[in-house]
Amino acid sequence: MKQTPRMATLLRMFLAVLTAAWLAAPTARAQLQIQITSGVSNPVPIAIVPFAEAPTDYTDVADVIQNDLVGSGRFTALSRDRMPAKPTNAADVKFADWKAAGSDYVVVGQVTPIAGGQLAVDFNLLNALTGQNIARQRFVGSSTALRNAAHRVSDVIYQAITGIRGAFATRIAYVAIVGQGADQRFQLVIADADGYNQHLILESRFPIMSPAWSPDGQWIAYVSFENHLSAVYVQRVLTGQRTQVSMRAGINGAPSWSPDSRKLALTLSGDSGHPQIYILDLSTQQLTRITDVPAINTEAAWSPDGRYIYFTSDRAGEPQIYRIGASPGSATERITFTDEYNAGPHLSADGKMLAMVTRDDSGNYRIAVQNVATGDFRVLTHGRLDTSPSFAPNGASIMYAVRPGQGEAGILATTSVDGLTGLSLKPTKGEVRDPSWGPFIQ
Amino acid sequence: MYRRTVLVMLLAACLGLTACAHKPPKPSAAEQQQSTAGGEGAAAGGAAGGANANGGPFGNQNSIPGPQEGMLAKRTVYFDFDSAVIKGDGTDIVAAHAKYLSDHTDARIRLEGNTDERGSPEYNIGLGMRRAQAVRQALLLQGASAGQITVTSYGAEHPVDPAHSEDAWAKNRRVDIVYLTPGMQVPQGPQAPQPPQPPQ
Numbered sequence: 001m002k003q004t005p006r007m008a009t010l011l012r013m014f015l016a017v018l019t020a021a022w023l024a025a026p027t028a029r030a031q032l033q034i035q036i037t038s039g040v041s042n043p044v045p046i047a048i049v050p051f052a053e054a055p056t057d058y059t060d061v062a063d064v065i066q067n068d069l070v071g072s073g074r075f076t077a078l079s080r081d082r083m084p085a086k087p088t089n090a091a092d093v094k095f096a097d098w099k100a101a102g103s104d105y106v107v108v109g110q111v112t113p114i115a116g117g118q119l120a121v122d123f124n125l126l127n128a129l130t131g132q133n134i135a136r137q138r139f140v141g142s143s144t145a146l147r148n149a150a151h152r153v154s155d156v157i158y159q160a161i162t163g164i165r166g167a168f169a170t171r172i173a174y175v176a177i178v179g180q181g182a183d184q185r186f187q188l189v190i191a192d193a194d195g196y197n198q199h200l201i202l203e204s205r206f207p208i209m210s211p212a213w214s215p216d217g218q219w220i221a222y223v224s225f226e227n228h229l230s231a232v233y234v235q236r237v238l239t240g241q242r243t244q245v246s247m248r249a250g251i252n253g254a255p256s257w258s259p260d261s262r263k264l265a266l267t268l269s270g271d272s273g274h275p276q277i278y279i280l281d282l283s284t285q286q287l288t289r290i291t292d293v294p295a296i297n298t299e300a301a302w303s304p305d306g307r308y309i310y311f312t313s314d315r316a317g318e319p320q321i322y323r324i325g326a327s328p329g330s331a332t333e334r335i336t337f338t339d340e341y342n343a344g345p346h347l348s349a350d351g352k353m354l355a356m357v358t359r360d361d362s363g364n365y366r367i368a369v370q371n372v373a374t375g376d377f378r379v380l381t382h383g384r385l386d387t388s389p390s391f392a393p394n395g396a397s398i399m400y401a402v403r404p405g406q407g408e409a410g411i412l413a414t415t416s417v418d419g420l421t422g423l424s425l426k427p428t429k430g431e432v433r434d435p436s437w438g439p440f441i442q
Numbered sequence: 443m444y445r446r447t448v449l450v451m452l453l454a455a456c457l458g459l460t461a462c463a464h465k466p467p468k469p470s471a472a473e474q475q476q477s478t479a480g481g482e483g484a485a486a487g488g489a490a491g492g493a494n495a496n497g498g499p500f501g502n503q504n505s506i507p508g509p510q511e512g513m514l515a516k517r518t519v520y521f522d523f524d525s526a527v528i529k530g531d532g533t534d535i536v537a538a539h540a541k542y543l544s545d546h547t548d549a550r551i552r553l554e555g556n557t558d559e560r561g562s563p564e565y566n567i568g569l570g571m572r573r574a575q576a577v578r579q580a581l582l583l584q585g586a587s588a589g590q591i592t593v594t595s596y597g598a599e600h601p602v603d604p605a606h607s608e609d610a611w612a613k614n615r616r617v618d619i620v621y622l623t624p625g626m627q628v629p630q631g632p633q634a635p636q637p638p639q640p641p642q
Contacts, residue, residue, distance in 0.1 A: 273575030296568035344562035
């Protein structure tokens with residue numbers, strides 16, 4: 001049926017009302033608390049000296065940087081009470097003292113007010129063994145953006161020492177569940193990758209699922225069951241404006257963005273027990289069916305080169321990961337062969353690693369990665385019910401949901417792709433699930 | 443007619459979202475009548491105090507619409523792990539509702555498929571739909587008509603027992619049969635409204 005102009009107006013008014021309400025929505029109250037659960041055996045020793053900062057609007061920039069680096073598992077930080085001095089300029093750093101204290105690297109810096117009410121964060125990364133100045137940079141922003149500036153410093157340090165691009169100045173989206181009984185609410189939350197700076201972008205009495213950042217970082221797609229039935233929405237992160245893109249009969253689920261952020265792969269079932277993968281062109285509304293085997297076909301994950309859609313199917317009896325060309329009539333190829341249950345695929349940004357949920361012989365659901373080229377398969381986590389893996393944009397770690405044992409609420413956790421380092425992100429109340437790690441922010 | 447259903451749908455969607463108002467909206471009479479039998483699985487399974495057993499976001503124990511006589515009072519069909527086969531008294535429950543739907547052609551129901559919490563969330567949506575479709579097919583074979591039945595799947599998102607145990611999982615692997623109040627069904631199918639402002 002064609003949409004009449006009056007209906008379109010009504011829908012627009014409806015959207016405008018919702019948008020206004022979201023912008024006024026308070027920050028979610030449940031903060032996430034980070035805890036390091038395991039670390040690597042040979043981390044790089046580094047000292048992050050407290051920055052020179054004015055007492056007004058104080059953010060402990062050095063502390064934010066230290067938490068980022070130590071949380072990555074690749075660094076160990078010298079505690080402040082063991083520092084031989086507290087220099088804030090590179091010229092004041094006496095390398096021999098820091099070498100004696102066991103630090104290979106020293107970071108010093110300042111936060112200074114500049115014109116227009118802005119703050120400048122300057123830092124130097126020094127090699128205590130060679131005396132070299134490895135990196136120095138200035139980040140400028142408002143006082144409310146100091147944490148972000150600190151994450152950008154962390155990114156520079158991480159890349160200078162490990163050779164891998166840092167992903168500290170990125171964001172995550174996840175679903176929080178707060179309240180009990182009639183007061184239970186599902187919340188869609190955006191936060192910094194370390195769990196700070198939370199923004200509630202949607203709240204509902206009904207389930208919200210499967211948030212997915214668009215590769216351009218501007219949109220989040222998700223599933224919401226408003227009025228009991230599932231629908232897929234895309235919502236602009238900056239404005240809160242959202243659009244319902246699929247509310248067809250049966251399942252509307254598992255949205256995954258194309259690399260150009262113009263299309264969604266999603267799961268539709270119609271009045272059938274055999275959900276199939278479709279591609280929805282968001283500008284033309286054209287819907288193209290991709291899979292056709294009478295089985296469950298869902299959880300599409302677009303390969304970063306746009307050529308393939310990876311998905312879960314139980315066409316062979318148990319769920320396994322398959323991939324199919326992202327155009328109708330393409331050939332399908334089975335990807336996973338280890339274990340009887342592999343589902344929920346997610347690809348690293350370079351397309352080389354596939355993360356998934358796998359079930360072991362003892363019935364534990366855990367996060368595994370498979371090298372797409374070699375088929376090498378490794379289980380990374382140790383939980384009972386670990387699900388929803390999402391790669392950091394640098395591919396160095398994976399965030400996932402943990403459903404712990406009796407009486408404990410669901411939390412988020414990260415693991416390095418080698419499985420050696422773990423972090424947990426625990427809400428102060430309620431539970432959290434379904435993380436999606438956003439792209440690099442330019 | 444369609445315009446009216448769109449209005450009703452928008453209103454209903456708005457009621458479901460606390461974002462529409464700065465404080466949580468009170469459930470309307472229509473919503474109460476449309477509430478699911480979400481608490482019923484818990485009651486049938488003997489679990490008390492679950493998230494939905496005390497009138498949670500989905501359930502309202504005070505007014506469960508639809509017929510209440512005999513087998514018709516039972517609204518939950520249970521399933522084995524990783525199975526969509528109707529078992530035990532599920533067969534009789536489905537038969538009773540099929541007969542009622544066949545005798546009352548104006549009656550409308552929604553079938554809500556559910557799974558236990560284990561496994562990947564969207565795959566579980568698929569499993570829940572498979573269960574809901576199994577019940578739908580059985581109802582259709584026994585005289586109900588397609589236009590009377592809407593299906594949805596909550597996967598693992600709507601447990602009647604939030605515990606992490608075999609007992610809780612058994613109660614959560616289910617299809618709830620929810621009778622709808624005439625005039626309140628959301629239009630479904632290919633005529634569902636398209637978005638007015640797609641991203642470019």
